[in-house]
Amino acid sequence: MSDADAVGEGRPSRPALPSLPAVTRTRLLLAPLVLFDLLAFVVPMGYLLRVSLSERSTRQALVRGTWSVDGYRFLLESSLLRRVFVFTVLFAVVATLLAVGLGTAYAYAAWQASGAVRTVLLAGIVMSMFTTLVVKLFAALVVFSPNGVVNDALVASGLVGTPLRLINNEIGLVIGQLYVVLPYTVLSVYSVLTSLDEHLVEAANDLGATPARAAREVVLPHAVPGMAVGGVIAFAWSAGAFAAPALLGSKSELTVAVEVQNRLTSFEYPVAAALSVVLTTVVLAVLAAGLYGLRRRGGGHDV
Amino acid sequence: MTGVVELDGIRVTYGDVTAVEELSLSVRDGELFCLLGPSGCGKTTTLRAVAGFESPAAGRVVLGGRDVTGLAPYDRGCATVFQDWALFPNKTVAENVAFGLKMAGVPAERRRERAREQLATVEMTDHADDPPGELSGGQKQRVALARSLAVDPEVLLLDEPLSNLDKRLRETMQLEIKEIQERLETPMLYVTHDQEEAFTLADRIGIMNDGELVQVGAPRTVYDDPVDRFVEAFLGSTNFLSGRVVAGTGADTGVGPDAVAVEFPVAGLRTPVPAGDDLAVGDDVTASVRPEVVDLAPAVDGAAASTDGGAASEPDATGHADGRAILAGTVSEVVYRGSNVRHHVAVGDGAELFVERPVTDAPGLAAGDAARLSWDVTDAYHFGPDGARVRP
Numbered sequence: 001m002s003d004a005d006a007v008g009e010g011r012p013s014r015p016a017l018p019s020l021p022a023v024t025r026t027r028l029l030l031a032p033l034v035l036f037d038l039l040a041f042v043v044p045m046g047y048l049l050r051v052s053l054s055e056r057s058t059r060q061a062l063v064r065g066t067w068s069v070d071g072y073r074f075l076l077e078s079s080l081l082r083r084v085f086v087f088t089v090l091f092a093v094v095a096t097l098l099a100v101g102l103g104t105a106y107a108y109a110a111w112q113a114s115g116a117v118r119t120v121l122l123a124g125i126v127m128s129m130f131t132t133l134v135v136k137l138f139a140a141l142v143v144f145s146p147n148g149v150v151n152d153a154l155v156a157s158g159l160v161g162t163p164l165r166l167i168n169n170e171i172g173l174v175i176g177q178l179y180v181v182l183p184y185t186v187l188s189v190y191s192v193l194t195s196l197d198e199h200l201v202e203a204a205n206d207l208g209a210t211p212a213r214a215a216r217e218v219v220l221p222h223a224v225p226g227m228a229v230g231g232v233i234a235f236a237w238s239a240g241a242f243a244a245p246a247l248l249g250s251k252s253e254l255t256v257a258v259e260v261q262n263r264l265t266s267f268e269y270p271v272a273a274a275l276s277v278v279l280t281t282v283v284l285a286v287l288a289a290g291l292y293g294l295r296r297r298g299g300g301h302d303v
Numbered sequence: 304m305t306g307v308v309e310l311d312g313i314r315v316t317y318g319d320v321t322a323v324e325e326l327s328l329s330v331r332d333g334e335l336f337c338l339l340g341p342s343g344c345g346k347t348t349t350l351r352a353v354a355g356f357e358s359p360a361a362g363r364v365v366l367g368g369r370d371v372t373g374l375a376p377y378d379r380g381c382a383t384v385f386q387d388w389a390l391f392p393n394k395t396v397a398e399n400v401a402f403g404l405k406m407a408g409v410p411a412e413r414r415r416e417r418a419r420e421q422l423a424t425v426e427m428t429d430h431a432d433d434p435p436g437e438l439s440g441g442q443k444q445r446v447a448l449a450r451s452l453a454v455d456p457e458v459l460l461l462d463e464p465l466s467n468l469d470k471r472l473r474e475t476m477q478l479e480i481k482e483i484q485e486r487l488e489t490p491m492l493y494v495t496h497d498q499e500e501a502f503t504l505a506d507r508i509g510i511m512n513d514g515e516l517v518q519v520g521a522p523r524t525v526y527d528d529p530v531d532r533f534v535e536a537f538l539g540s541t542n543f544l545s546g547r548v549v550a551g552t553g554a555d556t557g558v559g560p561d562a563v564a565v566e567f568p569v570a571g572l573r574t575p576v577p578a579g580d581d582l583a584v585g586d587d588v589t590a591s592v593r594p595e596v597v598d599l600a601p602a603v604d605g606a607a608a609s610t611d612g613g614a615a616s617e618p619d620a621t622g623h624a625d626g627r628a629i630l631a632g633t634v635s636e637v638v639y640r641g642s643n644v645r646h647h648v649a650v651g652d653g654a655e656l657f658v659e660r661p662v663t664d665a666p667g668l669a670a671g672d673a674a675r676l677s678w679d680v681t682d683a684y685h686f687g688p689d690g691a692r693v694r695p
Binding site: 203204208209210217222 | 355376377381387389391392402407454
């Protein structure tokens with residue numbers, strides 16, 4: 001036994017740990033996270049996939065232990081479900097475009113503002129996130145109902161003769177969904193704008209650009225990563241929207257999530273699962289496309 | 304109105320704080336005018352008022368004979384080089400340079416051509432297609448200059464454009480800017496806190512303090528003839544001696560009827576200062592003795608003969624001999640500063656004067672040596688209680 005070993009043995013308080021190779025140690029440290037991911041996401045998704053590939057039954061939710069693509073076939077064959085799908089994607093696209101557009105404008109206004117105005121604009125966004133979705137949507141119901149504040153104001157100003165129908169239709173659905181996703185698009189755009197040097201806007205003005213031109217030439221290109229991130233969040237959330245359609249839509253505005261709920265309550269588990277799997281795939285594809293586009297364009301941007 | 308830029312009594316305030324107070328100045332055609340002052344003196348605010356980024360609460364801004372006071376920056380016809388250069392990161396170097404022309408609606412072909420010309424002027428043609436993020440500080444500086452010059456501005460405004468560069472590069476760029484300015488004859492309003500930079504570049508310097516323009520003049524004039532204590536202190540390091548008027552005009556000061564006698568307790572001097580009626584008995588006076596006018600020699604003890612003629616004759620009771628103030632002290636530190644040597648000399652009561660000599664002409668004194676300081680009293684500048692210069 002060499003002297004060095006003797007020294008090592010003189011500290012028996014930490015006997016095992018130092019001998020682990022670095023790679024093993026990293027894996028051990030990652031283990032809890034991997035385990036959580038596995039339990040929270042991979043296992044349920046696997047289970048969902050399995051259910052979607054089970055045989056349908058008229059007497060129970062599904063026939064255990066069977067394999068079948070009936071759920072998916074039904075999805076293709078049912079014109080109702082196709083309509084639901086197309087409507088959902090269309091709705092998600094509209095909500096996303098509006099959320100990104102309005103969110104960018106709002107974030108730009110907050111960024112340009114200073115002092116108290118900026119604080120109020122940002123606090124308004126952040127504080128709206130303190131409330132639960134359902135409460136927010138009921139508030140929207142009150143505000144946009146035929147005898148709500150918005151319609152009262154419109155009628156009083158003489159812009160419209162009779163109150164507009166702003167809820168229980170597509171408009172209500174989109175308004176409700178904007179309530180949900182707008183804070184995220186605003187904050188993701190605002191966060192990239194904070195890294196924009198204000199002198200750049202001044203430099204553009206100085207070289208002859210009007211404020212609108214400077215916004216387009218300088219601010220917008222800088223905001224693109226934030227808009228993309230906000231857009232992906234808005235799209236993923238809108239594609240899976242349940243609360244807004246349930247509360248502010250009507251029977252004719254069915255989204256996939258609402259339809260999944262309908263199928264579950266009528267014990268058609270394979271169809272419900274197949275719907276969920278296809279929706280998840282679409283959202284993942286959009287997410288991947290968004291991130292790929294960003295990486296190709298951005299280069300220097302950390303997203 | 305003769306100048307390209309005429310500021311007529313402008314006042315700029317931020318809330319309760321007045322950043323610029325009643326400031327008037329004129330930049331002549333083809334000249335490089337430096338606004339010089341310590342940070343927070345309002346020089347950048349003044350520049351921003353010319354560019355249109357600040358709107359003055361009072362006064363007028365006239366550019367090329369046109370009153371632009373109420374106009375937005377994009378309607379003014381001047382161009383700014385920012386301290387951080389503010390190059391557009393998502394555009395190439397050439398696109399940056401062409402930006403102003405694009406805003407002016409110049410066709411793409413003509414824009415590219417002009418951008419190439421401008422880049423050639425600053426020797427950046429090879430980098431035309433690079434993103435600005437990949438350039439070094441000096442290269443960014445050149446691109447920013449080219450971008451501003453591309454719009455052929457009435458006046459070019461530069462806001463401490465070199466302060467983010469290291470000393471050597473700064474000096475190179477100063478000469479380049481000067482050279483470009485002389486070639487193109489574009490009037491420039493240049494803001495800096497660095498007096499050496501101002502002296503190198505400027506045709507005329509305007510010195511600002513506390514929101515006010517204190518003195519305007521050619522570099523040499525300003526240096527040789529400072530109007531007040533602030534300018535004297537700001538333009539270079541100097542020795543200030545505090546004193547007080549002990550005898551008014553008419554008393555026997557030995558210089559003439561218009562002089563007052565000022566006593567400087569630290570130095571043990573009682574100096575006649577030609578002041579007319581500017582000073583009264585009891586007024587505080589500050590004398591500035593610049594390090595280069597002070598003569599430094601080894602102390603002569605008593606009867607020992609002077610080595611350099613009459614300059615070392617014994618001082619009289621007021622501390623003077625032959626029109627020179629004479630002071631005994633002890634060298635406390637000798638600092639080699641490359642081309643010159645700075646001697647710190649303790650003159651009693653904890654006061655210390657410093658004297659600079661070229662290395663080739665250093666008196667060979669070391670710390671601890673007794674020394675004798677002297678200067679011609681007419682080489683000293685005197686400032687009254689309000690800081691204003693007391694003129695002969």
